[in-house]
Amino acid sequence: DxxxxxxxxxxxxxxxxxxxxxxxxSQSISTYLNWYQQKPGKAxxxxxxxxxxxxxxxxSRFSGSGSGTGFTLTITSLQPEDFATYYCQHSYSTPYTFxxxxxxxxx
Amino acid sequence: EVQLVQSGAEVKKPGESLKISCxxxxxxxxxxWIAWVRQMPGKGLEWMGIIYPGDSxxxxxxxxxxxxxxxxxxxxxxAYLQWSSLKASDTAMYYCGRQGMATITGFDxxxxxxxxxxxx
Numbered sequence: 001d002x003x004x005x006x007x008x009x010x011x012x013x014x015x016x017x018x019x020x021x022x023x024x025x026s027q028s029i030s031t032y033l034n035w036y037q038q039k040p041g042k043a044x045x046x047x048x049x050x051x052x053x054x055x056x057x058x059x060s061r062f063s064g065s066g067s068g069t070g071f072t073l074t075i076t077s078l079q080p081e082d083f084a085t086y087y088c089q090h091s092y093s094t095p096y097t098f099x100x101x102x103x104x105x106x107x
Numbered sequence: 108e109v110q111l112v113q114s115g116a117e118v119k120k121p122g123e124s125l126k127i128s129c130x131x132x133x134x135x136x137x138x139x140w141i142a143w144v145r146q147m148p149g150k151g152l153e154w155m156g157i158i159y160p161g162d163s164x165x166x167x168x169x170x171x172x173x174x175x176x177x178x179x180x181x182x183x184x185x186a187y188l189q190w191s192s193l194k195a196s197d198t199a200m201y202y203c204g205r206q207g208m209a210t211i212t213g214f215d216x217x218x219x220x221x222x223x224x225x226x227x
Contacts, residue, residue, distance in 0.1 A: 044144075044204070046214060049213035055213070087151065089213070091213060094168070095166075095167075095169065095170075098154060101152070
């Protein structure tokens with residue numbers, strides 16, 4: 001199985017900040033990498049697919065990059081509604097494992 | 108409008124069986140993979156397995172193989188996750204998610220989740 005490792009596990013930031021979350025795969029997954037946002041009590045929401053493609057309806061302050069084994073999710077100009085937990089997930093080969101999550105907290 | 112609507116919360120005793128559901132609407136149900144994802148209390152997301160309702164092709168995560176059964180009934184556009192003998196450690200929120208048209212497109216629609224509580 002391909003293991004996904006996110007860093008950091010938690011992150012404190014302020015409204016208006018720029019933040020970056022990193023995800024590393026245990027082997028090359030090309031660009032088969034997705035990012036999700038999850039708020040408490042809610043289902044995950046797809047933000048980015050294919051490493052850098054913005055899902056329809058997602059604000060442009062979210063962006064993704066990377067290929068192979070290293071990926072990043074960047075949020076520019078944090079908004080109050082962005083404080084949530086973020087997960088990466090690969091879809092290269094089953095099982096499509098998730099990273100352990102990054103909790104983004106208000107500073 | 109694409110929707111995945113899951114069955115309601117369940118409270119069960121250890122050893123009991125359970126089948127929860129995920130009904131798809133607003134799209135061609137047989138053309139998209141449906142996955143099940145577990146989230147234990149206060150923990151992260153775990154991919155359990157996936158089914159293609161068009162031909163019932165199913166793949167399980169090794170962590171869940173033999174522990175659950177995933178199935179689908181295309182006539183009522185519904186996917187299922189079932190247990191034959193629940194354990195307390197099965198207590199979790201379970202989500203279904205639709206994989207987009209290709210594996211590279213991620214899970215674009217999700218159900219609202221079904222909370223399963225297993226307690227004696």
